[in-house]
Structure formats: C-alpha cells, structure tokens
Amino acid sequence: MPSRTGSHSPAGTGKSLPERGLLLLMVLVLLEGSVLPLGAASSPDISHQKNVDNHKVEHEKNYTKKAFPVLDLDYHHIQTPFEISLWVLLASVMKLGFHMIPRLPGIVPESCLLITVGLLVGGLIKLAGEKVPPVLDSQLFFLCLLPPIILDAGYFLPIRPFMENLGTILMFAVVGTLWNAFFIGGLLYAVCQIQPANPSELHQLEILPCLLFGSIISAVDPVAVLAVFEEIHINELLHILVFGESLLNDAVTVVLYHLFEEYSAAGTVTVLDGFLGIISFLVVSLGGILVGAIYGILTAFTSRFTSHTRVIEPLFVFVYSYMAYLSAEMFHLSGIMALIACGAVMRPYVEANISHKSHTTIKYFLKMWSSVSETLIFIFLGVATVDGPHHWNWTFVTVTVILCLVSRVIGVVGLTCVINKFRIVKLTTKDQFIVAYGGMRGAIAFSLGFLLKKEQFPMREMFLTAIITVIFFTVFVQGMTIKPLVELLAVKKKQEAKRSINEEIHTQFLDHLLTGIEDICGHYGHHHWKDKLNRFNKKYVKKCLIAGERSKEPQLIAFYHKMEMKQAIDLVESGGGVNLPSAVPSTVSMQNIQPKKPPPAKPVEKALPKMTKGREEEIRQILRSNLQKTRQRLRSYNRHTLVADPYEDGFSELLIKKQKMIELEKKIQHMNNYLTVPAAPPDSPTMCRARLASDPQAYSSKPAADRVPTIQVDLASPQSPDSVNLMDEFRRADQQEEDQGLMMKPPSGQSGPNRPREEDRGREQQKMTRCLSDPGPSADEEEEDEPFLP
C-alpha cells in the first residue's frame, strides 16, 4: 500500500463552538433523537463555556475570587474521541435500524444502504454550512479501518479451498489485474486523445496518469466483495475465487501505483523500470507474506506460554497481527498479504494453545471490529462523495465505467480459457459470469485516488469523480442485482451443513490413498506436497508451537473432540432445567421410556442400567436445586485471572456423559418433539455478517430430523458457563473419585455394572483434554456455517 502520509488536518478543527453545537444536534436528530450526553452541548451552554473561559483567564491574571464553577463544560478536552465515538455509534445504530425495516435487507445489500446514509449525513453537514470532515483520510483508512477487516478475513480464511484453487486465484489476481490496468489506462488515453479538432481538458491527460488511474480502478476490492457476497451465499468455490483474488491483487496494485506515481512526473517509463517493477512485485508480495508468516509464528510461539495468563491471550493475536501489518507497510510491502499470512499461519497453533474463552473472544472481537469498520467505510464513502471536490466530465466517467465492465469480462473469459486447461474441475460459463460480475470496486480505490497530490496530478478531481462513480455503479447496480441473478442462473449455493465425522475420516483416508497413488505413478502432485507439508508440520513445527500434550494430538482426534464438545454443550443447554431426563448426566437408561426399540446388542457401551421413575424424580430435584445455585456462582472475578475454567477441568467427564446422552437424545427425538422450541430463523444476512458461528438466536435447531444431533453450538452462549458449572456442581456433589466419572446421587443402585465401564471411561478421559479446534494446518474444516471467513 502506498505511504499513508496524508496531508489532511484531523477532523473538526477550526470550527466555532455554536456551529459545532448545531451540527451535533443535527446528527442527534439523525440518531433518532437518542439522548446523548451531547445534550449539554446545545447552544445555551456554549456561551456558558465562553464565560467560563473568560473567567479562567481573568482568574489567572488577577486572582479575583469568583464563584467556583460547579458545572463546567469543556468540549475541546474530549473533542476527538467524542467525535470518533459518535461516528461509530452512528454506524452501529444505522445497522440496527436497517433490520427493523421489514423487507429492505433482502432487496438492498447493506453496503448500499450505508452509502446512502453516508450521503445523507454528508449532505446534512454541508447544509449546516460546515466543512465536511475528510473522513476517508487515507491515514485513518489504511491504518485503522482496513486492518480489522483483513485480519478477520485472514484468520478465518478456509485454507483448504484457498490452497486448492491457489493457481486460479493467482492468475486472476495478478494477470487479471495487470490486464485490467493496462487495458483501461491505455484505452482511456486513446479516447482522451480523440477529437483532435476540439481540444478539451482531456487532452492534457498524459499516458502515465491514465495508466495510474487504470491501476487504481482495476483492483477488485475485498471490502466490497465481502459485503456483497456475504449476503448471497454462493458456493464456496466461487466465493474463494473472487475473494482470494481481491486479497491477492493488493500486491499488484501497490507496485503499479508506486511505479506510475513515481514516474508520472518523469513522463516516461523505460524497460528497465518495467523490469524493476516486476522484481518489485515479487519483493512486495513475497516480502509481505514473509513478514506475516514471521509474526504468525511469533504469535503461535507466544501463545504456547500463556497458560497462566489466559485473559490476555486475545491481545497477543490482535497486536501481533497489527504489527505485522504495520511492519509490512513500513517497508512498502503488501500489508494485506502480511495480515492474511499472519492470520492463516497462526491460527492452527494458536487455537490449539489458547483457552476456549479466548478463542471465543478472538472470534467475537474480530467480527465486531470488522463489522464496525466495514460500516464506517461505507458511510464515509458516502460522506466523502458529498464532500467532493468533484469534476464531472461525461466522457471520462462513462468511458471509465464501460471500460471497467468490458475489461473485466474479457479478462475473466480469457483467463478462464487458459486456466481450465489446468484445472480438474473446470469453471463453467455460469461461474465465469459470477466471477466477472462480482468484481466490485470499493473504498481502497477511492483512498488511493485521494492520496494523489494535486500538484502532480491536475486531473485529480476528475479521477476522484470517476472512481466514485465506478464504485457507486458496482456497489449499487451490481450489488443489488447479483442476488436475483444468482437465483436466476441457479448457481450452486453454499452448503450449510457441518462436516460429519464420517466425512473427516473418509477425507483423510482419501488423502492417504491419493498420496499413495501419486507415489506409485511417480507424479508429484498436489497430494504429495500436502502430505510432505503435513509430515513436516507434525514432526517439527507442532512440537515448537503447541504447548504440552496437544502437540501430539492427531487431527482426527481434535476434530472428534470438537464435535463431541459442541454436541455435549448443546445437549446440556437444551436439556438443562426443562426436560430433565435428557439432562441427567449419568448412566440413566431410557429403556423404560422407550420400549419400542430395543437397543441392539452391543458391546459394553450401550448396556445402560435401568432406572425407576422415582429415581428420576429425585434426579430432577437435584438438578433443579443445583441449577439455582450455579446461577449465583459466577459472580466475582478479578482482572488477572478468570474463574477456573470449568471447561478445562470438568470437561472430560462432560464428554463421557454426553456420549450416553447421544443415545438418549436419539431415542427421545424419536418419541416426540419436545426438544427445545426451535430458535427463531436466522436473521438477516447482517446478523450472519457478524459471522457468528451459531448465536443461539441465529439458527434453528433441527429436532428429530437427524439421527445424530450435529447441531452447531455457539460455544460462547451465555448459558454455557452455567451449564458447565452444572456439571461441575455434580462433580462436587458426589465426592467420588474423579476417575470414576459421575455417579448419581444418591449413589445407590447405580454402581454395579457401571463401574468397570466408568473406569474405562476414566482412563479415556485422562487423555481427552480440552477440546479445541483442529491443529492441522491444511485441513481446516469450515467453522461457521455462514459465509466463510469466517
């Protein structure tokens, strides 16, 4: 990314106080009259402030004793943070507001709405006579608004599809962007030179500024792509293609931008410069990735030692990633690629090391920040549009828009012809159309244009106008129509369901199989290298970067643990308090309730002892009383340690119980549909935009539909601490040896046939430690079922 030395003053200086008050009042109106402390800033108090200032001045001079100012107003003191908070609040409230309007989110993508809001706000500010703050200040944009989005994308990048399609993505990103830049730039120059008889301002445009403009406008923007594609839920392949392209073309953009900017003063570019440009490209991209990877490994290594300071674990992730970005920017390398590399590299190891809560924290914070950032970016885009300065030139703008479309289409089609020769699964015409249509431009292009210096580029305003027009066109027209088009063309949609253990086993099996076949053929293909990487990872890297026992845990086991844990928590949540038979964490048999289907004769695991109704009642009582208690327990914490994480300690027993509850669950589901009231259907895409894996309100459970509940559970649900404490409670309640697992209180009549099995389980659970997501670097299953990215 180009240097961020913006020469723009920070927002809001130099306004007089009464006007400031008036402006803020209007913003308040926009915020639906929410009562903010800003009420104090309305006009009457402003004069009070002046008086106080005067008083203070006098006070210093003559020390005349005045009345002590009981209530004082000092706006300047807090001005900057206050305005920032106001903007953020505005963005968030807008987001809320959209979802209250009934059908709007389905038709209009959120980005459009946000830009409109930005336009409104900008208009209001201008009407008030104020100078619109240069909110899309490049410094602010590149250093504060962009990194969270990119980090979020990189951390949750689905590695497997990304790597599998890496060649295609690179082709689109590098070759496609180059083609776009030169095509647009060149043809624009040609068009500008037409009409020799009629010398217009366009004739002043040299070839190099044209090429510069072309390179700015040609890059597909990750923010815009994310915002739009998220709502249309297309299949993973297309999503990763377009999104990957938008991420990787950053390097190309950086190099081209710098190249043309440097030399547009000189006026010519020689072959040597071109050659240096290519080298520079390699340096920028590979250097960025290297910087990111180094920081990623540092983070992973640091997280190995955080077992005693769990509270600050998320901080490491965020700070190291941000530093990776800044370091890359410092050397003018590609910051975006650094962030992506950092997130992708650190993720498997960090997740194996950090606690469950930290994992949730990281996820939520990333989603939150990226969501706010994105909202702010679009609003600011609207505000900046109003700001101008604009210079509308019909020819230039329309030709730009048309050329963008045309070059994109030609580029995609042409490249696909070449790419398809090397792909196993070819890209169909429908795919190509979506890829071409999904090439949105966004705020990055605008910011780059904004960075241009007026002295060097007299046509800067014309450029900016054209950029904004293209952005508006892509976001509004393409963004709004892509959803109906996807429906119309019946493009394959994203598959929602989770991976089952079967898929995982068989996929691994097939991996081995294919590696073996490749070895027999002597063909060193995809699987061969993946296998080598896996071996290297297992042998050396994991030992360094993952703490303790987890480093030896095979991926399949980790996956299995994760699934079991999710299921366990789900069962506890759904069963806790209401339908107790299923929440009974012990060796309860349902045989007396479900007489229809005798459980098949199986090894020890399925032979559950019987239990009478009376016993059940007692259990219910115990559960109820304990549930009361647990809710009051999680009260105190100090900032340095969390309450001993129940997940880590009592979890292993949890697993055992849940094992049995799976069977109970199945049988119960057959009986009736008593299971929890299905949660409200998933909210609008924006809720999904937060990309929470499964907020309990945001998914609908499928009762009785599946044999095995493979429901995704939000592990950060507020219920879970309580639920798990429930288990903790039980554990405490019965004072048996922990090894033996939980025997129900009263313990009579339970022990006999269970003991041997419980001991078995006991041994098993020693090894089953805390279950987090898979540590394998190359086979991350999709964690959320919302659009990826996690």
Next chain:
Amino acid sequence: MGFNGTSPLLDQRGELRPEDFGAIRELSMNPIGDRIISAFFSPGKETVDFASFVRILAHFHPTETSRSRDGVQPEPANSRTRKLKFAFQLYDQDRDGKISREELLQVLRTMLEMQVTEEQLQSIAERAIQEADLDQDDAISFDEFRKSLEKVDIDHKMSIRFLS
C-alpha cells in the same frame, strides 16, 4: 517412477509383484500403503500385469462431465461411483459389501498410528457408524458410504492429472 521404473525385472516379466511396490519408499511411509498395494492385486493372484495396473489407475482419471450418458455404455472407470467403489473396497477388506465396525476400527488404527487409545478409537468408530448407518445394521454399506460423502467433491478429490 512409473510402472516401468518400479521393477528392473519388468521387461522380462511384464508383471508386478507386491515386493516391487514395497520398493517405493514413500508408499511404505503411507499408513494405508499396504492396503493400496493389495488393491492392485485381484484376490488370490500374486501378480498384476500392465493392463490391470492401468485399469486400477484409470479410476483416478479426472471425471469428464461432458460425456453423454446413454445407459448402454458401461460406466466409465473414472466415474464418481466407480471411484467411490474403489475407495470402499479399500475399507472393506473381506469384501462382504459392508464396512463393519471392526474394519473401520482397523482403518482408524492404521491412520492414527498408535497416537490414540483404544477407547478413543472405539468412540470415534461408534460415532461414525451412528452417523452413517441408516439401516441400523451396525455396518456401513456402499450406499451409506456414498451418502455420507455426498458433500465431498469426489471428482476433484480422487483425480490425478496424468494420462491426459
């Protein structure tokens, strides 16, 4: 190291034996290497000739989607079903058409290579069968196998770009 490189004796015999496969170093590191090797040999035979070798490898040719489907022609070796069938047979060593719990356990054992306890293996196998077993016979038939993999892109996954 293709067919012709696997054995110096090849020119003379034109056939492969299990030992020749064993000479491939990476294959011996592969957890299911010996299963793969035995898949090349028809039950009872000790050698595999070039034609059979190629027939097996043909399963891994990329699927052609544009091929017209007339039910008359026998299904091509690299169709999705045939690929899956090949994989299925690697699980199903006794060739009874089902993957029993014991066979699944064996596969898991070889893949996980002594890093897990027996109980963990049992529970994984248990869960896998629970998920996939639709007709409740405590084993995974080919259809159930296919169904559990319906979301996986087998055409892509089980294809190698060669012989094209």
